[in-house]
Structures are given as C-alpha cells and as structure tokens.
Amino acid sequence: MDYKDYIESNADIMLGKPVIKGTRITVALVLQKLSEGTSPEDILIAYPNLTRNSINAVLAYASDVVSNETVIAAA
Numbered sequence: 001m002d003y004k005d006y007i008e009s010n011a012d013i014m015l016g017k018p019v020i021k022g023t024r025i026t027v028a029l030v031l032q033k034l035s036e037g038t039s040p041e042d043i044l045i046a047y048p049n050l051t052r053n054s055i056n057a058v059l060a061y062a063s064d065v066v067s068n069e070t071v072i073a074a075a
Contacts, residue, residue: 003058
C-alpha cells in the first residue's frame with residue numbers, strides 16, 4: 001500500500017496538515033484516537049468517511065515520517 005493514495009497535504013485544507021484525501025480528518029486526529037486506545041472499528045463508526053485502508057495509511061505515513069526524521073544531538 002502506498003499511503004500517498006490516501007493522504008494529502010494542501011495549504012487550503014486544515015492549514016496544510018496531512019489529511020485523509022477527500023476529508024478534513026487529519027492524520028494527527030486518527031493517531032491520537034489510536035493512541036488513546038480507540039479501536040479502528042470504533043474510529044470507522046465515528047468517522048464513516050474513513051476506511052480500514054485509510055487508517056492503515058495513517059500508520060504507514062507516521063512510520064515513514066518517524067523513520068526519516070533527522071535527530072540532532074543537543075550539546
């Protein structure tokens with residue numbers, strides 16, 4: 001799966017934060033819900049515009065961002 005098929009950033013939508021395509025649902029919101037223990041099934045019920053693939057794309061996006069971040073050691 002290529003998360004780019006599900007996630008976009010557009011300056012005109014949610015100030016450019018990454019969102020699920022065709023929605024105003026941010027990647028951050030989905031990650032927050034998951035981190036609070038909300039099940040993917042409950043997220044899908046609460047946000048019917050999402051799909052299982054879009055939730056998986058959020059996780060893939062987060063993994064990609066974290067794995068490609070640059071860490072600068074503090075002195």
